[in-house]
Amino acid sequence: MADEVRTGGRGAGARRGVVGGSVEVRGGWAGLLGMVPVLLLIGGVVLDVFGPVPYAGLPLLSAGPLAACMVLTFRGAVLTAAAACVLAVCVDVLVNRPLTALVVNLLDVAVISAIALWLKWVVQRQGQRFAAVRAVAEVAQRAVLPPPPARVGAVSVATRYECAHAEALIGGDFYAVRNSPSGVRALIGDVRGKGLPAVSTMAVATSAFREAAEQAATLPELAEYMERALARFAADVGDQPDALEQFATAVLVEVSEAEGRVRLHHRGHPPPYLIRGGRVTLLEPSAPGLPLGLGMPEGVGVSGCDTFPFHQGDYLLLVTDGVTEARDRQGTFYEPRTRLADRDFRTASEVVNTLVADVTDWAGGRRHDDMAILALTTVR
Structure with missing residues (x-):
């Protein structure tokens, strides 16, 4: 990747x-x-x-x-x-x-x-x-979760996927990056559950994102397209056990270099972090929406977008709960805002590598949940 x-x-x-x-x-x-x-x-x-x-x-x-x-x-x-x-x-x-x-x-x-x-x-x-x-x-991992390029438009991309079990290669966490007329759009999310049903739901969500990222006028419209795709998938497999419980949390991102802004659309997923000048800020949503795939009527549980300044040298860090719910031996949760503060990062890859090493050290090498990480920064 x-x-x-x-x-x-x-x-x-x-x-x-x-x-x-x-x-x-x-x-x-x-x-x-x-x-x-x-x-x-x-x-x-x-x-x-x-x-x-x-x-x-x-x-x-x-x-x-x-x-x-x-x-x-x-x-x-x-x-x-x-x-x-x-x-x-x-x-x-x-x-x-x-x-x-x-x-x-x-x-x-x-x-x-x-x-x-x-x-x-x-x-x-x-x-x-x-x-x-x-x-x-x-082969299936690269087909279902293909690696995004190292650079999309004016945005440098770095990713990491770590499964909780060493024998596994892929789980229910996912990410994707796509260019669009409105800017570079990215997605990170986490499917409820484990195993093949979670992987199938993840494949539907990422495929829908890639298909509609260039056409959707806004992030909420893009999320609604993904919602409809997941609803069709649930209808197709509705006779299977736990089919109605396969929903996904997600954060959709739109980076506009021309405006120096980043827009976020939250669907029940942990908020991303903005790293700027050694400070790490949690970009919490003003009105978080419901996860995707719950089968709600169109428009129900849908929030708008939050906009934040995003300039050269800033890093947007998106993670799944495998990072935020990692614990040390005393049961204390990992906190990126304190653990990554006062560090001088030069590339998005350095942000990802530092985070993975720090989480691993914090948890003593133990991992109880899959961990997906996506870091974005604008480049000249």
Whole structure:
């Protein structure tokens, strides 16, 4: 997405990831972990030959293939399992054990190795399927919530989308930016609920915004167009559970560089913030409207627009409640007006990156709700 960065914490000594059902380690620890199966096999041989009791090394020989399935590729695990079986036979021959003991020991190592390899194969298949599903989800995300350009007209745009769950790529939060004869228009919102119904409602809302942003004369007219689109969607899926409860809060924005003004139309969403000269001001609505998609008659619950000065060097910051409802360990809500005050921002991207890092630090790395952020500033 425009100026969007998704980051994750990594240790300084190694980088780890799950690939094909095994733990892939890059960095200084890779060689050490790769030696664990070899050390187990060597230890098993030494204990079996020189140990105080017979068969003392058999557990280590059996553990070698198990460890290999955790830290090596499937081919490496197969080679380790074969080596463990060969070593088990060689040790029994070396210490002159009877044929029955040799067969039993070989079967012990072979059965454990086979089980470990089968489990690795199953996990590897699941990992491949998850990777395929994730790739499809990434395509769906860009289709449903395409990244806005870094610059629209005279406005610089920066965005970030962070899901509450690391496995998810998209939820019910949304944003969009579009140029129009009246100025650059933007949208941020949040659909009630989670899962596919929320994503479907979000797709309808953003599609309606993009379609009507250039034609609607005013922001309230644009919001009414989105309202009608959501009403049609609700009628189409009215027989599905919770269909009537899928509504969305939103703030519609119109930036006019020529006038040096920004107009806001609120539909039940948290107000945006104006960052100017180190001060952060909450742009509260004079008469907030109702959320979109409630099925109200046309004109009911609709507010007008609030207009504020917006000049070069000002930043308009729009967020969803994943930001404002983030809590620290004492349960205190995050407050952008105090946390972002007295900071010198040079770009919209810097505003977004600073906010994400600060919210993450405030919440101790925990996130209980999706978080969408949109920052706008005028450029020459």
